[in-house]
Amino acid sequence: MKDTVKIDEGGGGQASADLIKEIRDILNIKNKWTNCNDDAAIFNTGKEKIVFTTDSYIVDPIFFPGGDIGKIAISGTINDLSVMGAKPIGIALSIVLEDGFPKDNLKKIMHSINKVSQEAKVPIVTGDTKVTDKGKLDKIVITTSGVGLVQNIISNNGAQPGDFIISSGDLGEHTIALLAKRFNYQTKIKSDSHAFNFELAQVGKYLKACKDPTRGGLAANIIEIADKSKVKIILDEKTLPYKKETTAISNLLGLDVFSLASEGRFIAAVNPKNVNKVLTILKKFNKEAKVIGHTEIGKDVFLKTALDTLRPIKMPKGKLIPRIC
Amino acid sequence: MKDTVKIDEGGGGQASADLIKEIRDILNIKNKWTNCNDDAAIFNTGKEKIVFTTDSYIVDPIFFPGGDIGKIAISGTINDLSVMGAKPIGIALSIVLEDGFPKDNLKKIMHSINKVSQEAKVPIVTGDTKVTDKGKLDKIVITTSGVGLVQNIISNNGAQPGDFIISSGDLGEHTIALLAKRFNYQTKIKSDSHAFNFELAQVGKYLKACKDPTRGGLAANIIEIADKSKVKIILDEKTLPYKKETTAISNLLGLDVFSLASEGRFIAAVNPKNVNKVLTILKKFNKEAKVIGHTEIGKDVFLKTALDTLRPIKMPKGKLIPRIC
Numbered sequence: 001m002k003d004t005v006k007i008d009e010g011g012g013g014q015a016s017a018d019l020i021k022e023i024r025d026i027l028n029i030k031n032k033w034t035n036c037n038d039d040a041a042i043f044n045t046g047k048e049k050i051v052f053t054t055d056s057y058i059v060d061p062i063f064f065p066g067g068d069i070g071k072i073a074i075s076g077t078i079n080d081l082s083v084m085g086a087k088p089i090g091i092a093l094s095i096v097l098e099d100g101f102p103k104d105n106l107k108k109i110m111h112s113i114n115k116v117s118q119e120a121k122v123p124i125v126t127g128d129t130k131v132t133d134k135g136k137l138d139k140i141v142i143t144t145s146g147v148g149l150v151q152n153i154i155s156n157n158g159a160q161p162g163d164f165i166i167s168s169g170d171l172g173e174h175t176i177a178l179l180a181k182r183f184n185y186q187t188k189i190k191s192d193s194h195a196f197n198f199e200l201a202q203v204g205k206y207l208k209a210c211k212d213p214t215r216g217g218l219a220a221n222i223i224e225i226a227d228k229s230k231v232k233i234i235l236d237e238k239t240l241p242y243k244k245e246t247t248a249i250s251n252l253l254g255l256d257v258f259s260l261a262s263e264g265r266f267i268a269a270v271n272p273k274n275v276n277k278v279l280t281i282l283k284k285f286n287k288e289a290k291v292i293g294h295t296e297i298g299k300d301v302f303l304k305t306a307l308d309t310l311r312p313i314k315m316p317k318g319k320l321i322p323r324i325c
Numbered sequence: 326m327k328d329t330v331k332i333d334e335g336g337g338g339q340a341s342a343d344l345i346k347e348i349r350d351i352l353n354i355k356n357k358w359t360n361c362n363d364d365a366a367i368f369n370t371g372k373e374k375i376v377f378t379t380d381s382y383i384v385d386p387i388f389f390p391g392g393d394i395g396k397i398a399i400s401g402t403i404n405d406l407s408v409m410g411a412k413p414i415g416i417a418l419s420i421v422l423e424d425g426f427p428k429d430n431l432k433k434i435m436h437s438i439n440k441v442s443q444e445a446k447v448p449i450v451t452g453d454t455k456v457t458d459k460g461k462l463d464k465i466v467i468t469t470s471g472v473g474l475v476q477n478i479i480s481n482n483g484a485q486p487g488d489f490i491i492s493s494g495d496l497g498e499h500t501i502a503l504l505a506k507r508f509n510y511q512t513k514i515k516s517d518s519h520a521f522n523f524e525l526a527q528v529g530k531y532l533k534a535c536k537d538p539t540r541g542g543l544a545a546n547i548i549e550i551a552d553k554s555k556v557k558i559i560l561d562e563k564t565l566p567y568k569k570e571t572t573a574i575s576n577l578l579g580l581d582v583f584s585l586a587s588e589g590r591f592i593a594a595v596n597p598k599n600v601n602k603v604l605t606i607l608k609k610f611n612k613e614a615k616v617i618g619h620t621e622i623g624k625d626v627f628l629k630t631a632l633d634t635l636r637p638i639k640m641p642k643g644k645l646i647p648r649i650c
Contacts, residue, residue, distance in 0.1 A: 005431065007424040010456025020454050026435040027418070027442070027449045041450035043414055045474060047372035054417035054470050055453045089368055092379035093352070094468045099332040106330065110351040117352070124352045125366035128380045128468075129345050131335025132648060143419045143453075145379050145470035149370060323457060 010323070012215025013259065013316035040084050040146075042153060049153070051086035053077060054145040060323040062105070062139060064181040066190030069142055070109035072174070072263045072325060074116045074124075076214065077146040078195040083156075083210045083266055086148030088197055090125035091117065094143040099134040109140070120195035122146075158208040159229035159269035165293040166278060167241040167267050168199065169286040171218055172260030175324050176249050189245055194264035199285040206274040212266045214325055219258035219316050221267060222293075222301050229269070232298030235313065237305045239292050241265075259316040261324050269295060335648070337540025338584070338641035365409050365471075367478060374478070376411035378402060379470040385648040387430070387464060389506040391515030394467055395434035397499070397588045397650060399441045399449075401539065402471040403520040408481075408535045408591055411473030413522055415450035416442065419468040424459040434465070445520035447471075483533040484554035484594035490618040491603060492566040492592050493524065494611040496543055497585030500649050501574050514570055519589035524610040531599040537591045539650055544583035544641050546592060547618075547626050554594070557623030560638065562630045564617050566590075584641040586649050594620060 009019040040053035055076050062069040074091055081088040093113065097106065117124050159165075169192065177191040200210075209229055211221040218241075226233045242250075242257050250257045270278050275291060282289035293304075302310040334344040365378035380401050387394040399416055406413040418438065422431065442449050484490075494517065502516040525535075534554055536546040543566075551558045567575075567582050575582045595603050600616060607614035618629075627635040 003428055005422045005424060005426040005428060005456055007456050007458060010422070010424075010454070016454070019456075020452075023420070023431075023435055023452070023454060026432065027439050027452075029449055029452070041415060041417070043450075043472070045373055045414075048370055048375075050373075050375060050472060052415060052417055052470075052472050053451055054419045054468065056419040056421050056455050056466070056468060058421055058455050058457045089370075090366060090377060092366070092377055092470050094379045094381040094470075095348070096381050096383055096466055097330045097335070099330060099335075101330040103328055103330060106348075107351065110348055114352050124354055125368075126378055127345075127348070127352075127354070129335070129341070129348060130381050130383050130648075130650075131330055131332050131341075131344075132383045133332060141381070141421055141466055143379065143381060143468035143470075145377075145417050145419075145468075147368070147375060147377050147472060325455075 007322050011321060012220060040080055049150045051081050051084050051148040051150050053080040054143065055080065056141060056143040057325055058141055058323050059325060061181050064191055065177045067193035068109055068112050069140060070113040071116055072193045073142040073144045074113050075193050075195040075264060076325065077144040078120050078122050078197050079212045081146050081148035082197040082200040083154065083212050084150060085152055085154035085204050086150040088122040088146050088148040090123055090147050092145045093124050093127040096130045096132060096141040098139050099131055101139055116195055120197050152205065154204060154207050154210045156209050156211050156225050157228035159225055159231050159295050160208065161231055161295050161297045162272065163208060163269040163295045164272055164275045164291045165233060165267060165295065166270055166275065167265060167290060167292045168196065168282050169265045169288040170243050171213055171241045171262045171265055172246045172257055174263040175260040175321055176246050178324050179253060179321065180249065187245060187249060192262050192264040196264055196266060199282060200266060202281050203278045206270055206278050207268040208270065210266055210268040214261050214263060216316055217259040217261055218267065219313050223315050225269065226299065226301050230299065231295040233293055233295050233301045235293035235303050237303055239290060241290065241292050256316065258313055263325065332647050336646060337545060365405055374475045376406050376409050376473040376475050378405040379468065380405065381466060381468040382650055383466055383648050384650060386506050389516055390502045392518035393434055393437050394465060395438040396441055397518045398467040398469045399438050400518050400520040400589060401650065402469040403445050403447050403522050404537045406471050406473035407522040407525040408479065408537050409475060410477055410479035410529050411475040413447040413471050413473040415448055415472050417470045418449050418452040421455045421457060421466040423464050424456055426464055441520055445522050477530065479529060479532050479535045481534050481536050481550050482553035484550055484556050484620050485533065486556055486620050486622045488533060488594040488620045489597055489600045489616045490558060490592060490620065491595055491600065492590060492615060492617045493521065493607050494590045494613040495568050496538055496566045496587045496590055497571045497582055499588040500585040500646055501571050503649050504578060504646065505574065512570060512574060517587050517589040521589055521591060524607060525591060527606050528603045531595055531603050532593040533595065535591055535593040539586050539588060541641055542584040542586055543592065544638050548640055550594065551624065551626050555624065556620040558618055558620050558626045560618035560628050562628055564615060566617050581641065583638055588650065
């Protein structure tokens with residue numbers, strides 16, 4: 001390692017991946033005890049398979065259309081367990097507050113956390129609270145960790161040539177809602193932030209690989225599925241899972257839609273024979289659920305354009321949008 | 326709730342307890358799924374009893390004699406599991422870094438975490454890394470969460486009249502080492518920060534109640550054992566577990582020794598018939614392990630002075646010493 005940490009290294013793209021690799025290498029994060037990927041670790045005790053995950057949230061602004069830092073923290077942790085095929089059984093909540101943080105805001109965030117916890121039926125079971133000096137923190141940092149139990153693990157390396165790629169709904173709305181609030185831009189787009197444990201549990205047995213496209217967006221997460229599963233993935237421009245307004249605002253801000261984050265969606269690989277069953281179930285939760293591409297023998301991810309050409313989708317590099325989660 | 330969060334609410338005394346109660350009440354942190362105390366939550370899945378804990382660390386300074394923020398983070402989580410009688414099986418590590426944080430320091434902290442992890446034989450199994458803008462964070466926030474498995478839970482409510490109170494070593498050295506570094510004061514005192522899972526595992530079956538006296542020090546933690554166990558506890562001034570230099574520096578700084586934090590010690594209630602066995606084992610790890618008091622019928626905690634009078638030990642109030650863990 002050299003020099004200093006840069007804000008670019010927190011955006012979820014290649015720079016983040018490089019920093020995380022440096023840290024993981026020192027900590028020797030693969031070992032015989034556990035199976036480890038970016039979303040969660042799995043322990044097989046012989047009696048239970050326990051899934052364990054953690055995430056820190058430094059969202060700016062902390063309140064935004066469709067949610068707040070508390071809602072995305074707890075939803076995010078429930079979702080990280082769910083994409084592994086686990087049933088979440090409890091969340092640990094650690095809060096660092098700046099001296100001077102308004103108690104009304106704290107109360108609002110705690111009520112928001114409680115609402116998600118109640119609706120998703122995943123209790124907050126333990127926690128920690130620290131307070132730091134004024135000017136030493138931007139308001140609040142929330143870290144949520146979760147434990148779940150799993151029978152059949154959904155990996156992110158199980159896609160095979162010939163599968164369909166599905167999305168549980170339109171993508172990128174979390175980033176757009178947050179940026180619109182940051183820049184005071186009027187839009188109807190709201191954050192997609194929510195816990196998707198129930199919808200995923202109903203289709204989990206049909207999913208051969210699954211990820212939630214948070215930091216790094218569809219690009220980083222679909223590339224991860226392609227790389228780990230050793231398949232080529234072709235996304236279809238005609239069925240891209242982005243609303244017109246999402247794409248328009250994204251273009252206006254000079255952003256790549258494929259790198260926009262969602263906080264309540266998942267993408268997955270599904271065998272063609274199961275795809276109708278899966279979509280019928282998912283559409284009960286969100287009518288935007290659909291097939292967005294397919295897999296072939298090969299590697300890398302491509303967008304099949306309206307002109308029938310193949311444009312490579314690349315891992316987002318450098319400064320994506322920091323502090324969206 | 327009213328007004329704003331105050332730095333006093335992060336010190337580990339009464340003000341902290343009040344803030345945490347406000348948060349826990351909103352989150353409804355007791356429920357049929359889990360047994361919950363301040364150190365960790367327990368899930369009984371029917372096949373395994375899983376213990377789960379989390380803590381955020383905002384230590385200032387981040388490097389100090391005897392350790393650094395990484396060492397106390399991972400030791401603290403291992404210890405929180407250990408005091409429940411659990412065998413820690415994995416740690417999740419979440420890091421928030423300020424843009425501009427020196428990579429050499431990050432590397433030093435990661436190597437320190439790895440050293441504790443290797444020595445305590447508890448792997449880091451998953452993690453998260455976020456980067457926030459310059460000036461929005463004081464360097465680094467580390468949140469460690471841990472999962473352990475337990476057969477026989479050590480509660481903090483099992484002390485009975487007639488038990489001895491023991492300490493696994495001298496107390497308060499973490500706070501003193503940290504403050505000495507903060508004020509550039511020369512002392513030989515080093516932080517007691519370390520993972521005590523092996524020493525505790527060897528004596529666990531004899532401990533009727535156990536706590537690690539971190540934030541809030543001996544005072545807050547022994548009062549918790551007295552309250553939850555519904556016993557009176559008498560500490561003996563002649564056997565107080567503080568080094569002369571600890572007491573001297575504490576007095577110099579106008580601090581109450583009983584509120585000084587340790588990051589690698591535990592206190593426990595032990596039946597008199599087992600106390601020699603326990604101390605023989607503990608002295609192999611730390612020759613300062615000793616009996617520091619006893620329990621009686623009644624309530625509250627008292628110090629038996631050299632003049633044979635009883636002085637009440639009270640819950641530390643308001644601004645203890647912030648940012649020691």
